Amino acid sequence: MAKVVVLRWGHRPLRDARLTTHVVLTARALGASGVILSDVKDGKLKETVEKVTKNWGGQFFFEMGTPWRKAVKEWKAKGGMVVHLTAYGENIQTGDVLQRIEASENDILVVVGSQKVPRQFFSKSVSDFNVAVGNQPHSECASLAIFLDRFFEGKELTKNFENAKMRIIPQKRGKKTIKK
Amino acid sequence: MAKVVVLRWGHRPLRDARLTTHVVLTARALGASGVILSDVKDGKLKETVEKVTKNWGGQFFFEMGTPWRKAVKEWKAKGGMVVHLTAYGENIQTGDVLQRIEASENDILVVVGSQKVPRQFFSKSVSDFNVAVGNQPHSECASLAIFLDRFFEGKELTKNFENAKMRIIPQKRGKKTIKK
Numbered sequence: 001m002a003k004v005v006v007l008r009w010g011h012r013p014l015r016d017a018r019l020t021t022h023v024v025l026t027a028r029a030l031g032a033s034g035v036i037l038s039d040v041k042d043g044k045l046k047e048t049v050e051k052v053t054k055n056w057g058g059q060f061f062f063e064m065g066t067p068w069r070k071a072v073k074e075w076k077a078k079g080g081m082v083v084h085l086t087a088y089g090e091n092i093q094t095g096d097v098l099q100r101i102e103a104s105e106n107d108i109l110v111v112v113g114s115q116k117v118p119r120q121f122f123s124k125s126v127s128d129f130n131v132a133v134g135n136q137p138h139s140e141c142a143s144l145a146i147f148l149d150r151f152f153e154g155k156e157l158t159k160n161f162e163n164a165k166m167r168i169i170p171q172k173r174g175k176k177t178i179k180k
Numbered sequence: 181m182a183k184v185v186v187l188r189w190g191h192r193p194l195r196d197a198r199l200t201t202h203v204v205l206t207a208r209a210l211g212a213s214g215v216i217l218s219d220v221k222d223g224k225l226k227e228t229v230e231k232v233t234k235n236w237g238g239q240f241f242f243e244m245g246t247p248w249r250k251a252v253k254e255w256k257a258k259g260g261m262v263v264h265l266t267a268y269g270e271n272i273q274t275g276d277v278l279q280r281i282e283a284s285e286n287d288i289l290v291v292v293g294s295q296k297v298p299r300q301f302f303s304k305s306v307s308d309f310n311v312a313v314g315n316q317p318h319s320e321c322a323s324l325a326i327f328l329d330r331f332f333e334g335k336e337l338t339k340n341f342e343n344a345k346m347r348i349i350p351q352k353r354g355k356k357t358i359k360k
Contacts, residue, residue: 019198022319029318056316088348088355093337095350122353133325134337135348136236138209139202142325145313149326157273157314168268168315170275173302175268 003107004151005075006035006144009068009121010114013042022141023112024049024062030148031156032110034061038068057164072109072126080107081128084121085143089130097131098150104128110147112140183287184331185255186215186324189248189301190294193222202321203292204229204242210328211336212290214241218248237344252289252306260287261308264301265323269310277311278330284308290327292320 006027011020024035024045037045041064049062072082081104090097101108111121120126133143148156161167169176186207191200204215204225217225221244229242252262261284270277281288291301300306313323328336341347349356 016198018195019202022199022321025316025318026322029314029316030322052317088351088357090352091337091350093334122355124353127353130351130353132348132350134209135350136205136209136341137232138205139321139325141202141319141321142206142210145319145322145325146329149329154273157271161316168312170271170312170315171268171310172270173304173307173310175302177268 001152002105004032004148005107005109006032007068007071007109007111008035008037008114009039009111009117011037011040011042012114013040013045016114017045019114019141021045021048023144025052026141026145027148028053028058028060029156030145031152031159032148033059034063036066036071037062037064038066038071041065055165057161058159059162075109078107080109082109082111082126083129083131083147084111084127085133085140085147086113086117086122086130087132087135087137088122089132091132091135092147092150093134097129101129101131102151110144112144114140181332182285184212184328185287185289186212187218187248187251187289187291188215188294189218189291189297191217191220191222192294193220193225196294197225199294199321201225201228203324205232206321206325207328208233208238208240209336210325211332211339212328213239214243216246216251217242217244218246218251221245235345236341238339238341255289258287260289262289262291262306263309263311263327264291264307265313265320265327266293266297266302266310267312267315267317268302269312271312271315272327272330273314277309281309281311282331290324292324294320
């Protein structure tokens with residue numbers, strides 16, 4: 001199975017604090033290998049993510065401050081491809097874009113923006129595919145979740161996170177957690 | 181097809197402003213009929229949502245300030261059922277909870293929290309089902325998106341939003357919008 005890494009662009013530490021946290025935790029819970037927070041550093045966010053990974057287990061990296069051009073260039077140099085999630089792209093439901101992505105079998109850098117993204121994100125030099133999880137305005141967190149869920153065909157939700165200190169035992173009612 | 185309405189609990193206008201906006205826009209874009217922002221009012225949020233609906237079309241209601249107990253009680257009185265999304269619930273991937281929900285054919289109130297939710301949300305008096313979109317901590321925005329995508333089997337992403345002033349024409353590259 002191809003590896004997926006998420007590049008989060010346009011994070012504004014004050015304004016986007018909670019939203020980017022949700023994007024990163026979504027990436028982790030839905031099967032991505034890690035997140036690159038491009039162009040900015042946010043120590044508090046890094047701390048939150050590392051605490052979650054320490055408690056809830058699994059391998060997950062969080063890198064920050066890398067300029068997006070550099071991250072994209074390095075990814076492509078390693079043979080990876082870039083999927084830009086945008087409401088303007090090919091509709092994941094009505095077209096065959098997901099099938100074409102899957103057919104390539106390359107590792108994927110999923111780029112999600114926050115504010116209005118640079119025009120270049122749409123160009124061949126950056127994105128191999130521009131994918132819309134519906135062509136309505138909504139949320140990069142939601143788009144990322146659905147993209148990963150469809151790409152991994154739901155299997156990410158059954159994943160075992162090794163070395164977890166805490167684990168939830170699913171139940172019809174109430175909360176049950178095991179601590180090691 | 182059953183109708184889905186989302187109840188957003190625990191919104192804190194300052195802290196959750198952007199996140200709740202994303203939750204509401206996700207609900208709209210992914211096929212829900214409306215959102216009830218329970219217990220609090222947030223005029224700015226209402227304005228944002230109404231502006232999106234006015235520009236991008238479709239029928240979508242946004243109600244705020246209703247106490248959650250009242251909203252749940254009224255929903256149940258009309259024969260609707262309540263699905264509480266929580267990391268502690270039955271895993272949507274490993275169990276048959278989605279099939280059981282679909283089999284009932286009732287309208288659904290999907291409850292999503294922000295902060296730690298009241299214990300009662302897990303009890304029979306409130307939730308008919310407690311559903312986990314994976315048993316890892318992540319995001320109510322992501323959980324809602326995946327729940328709706330799976331419930332509507334992707335069809336929500338092809339939905340036509342009537343009376344839209346703006347519409348995106350999906351493209352492989354670039355941005356194309358039609359304005360009426």
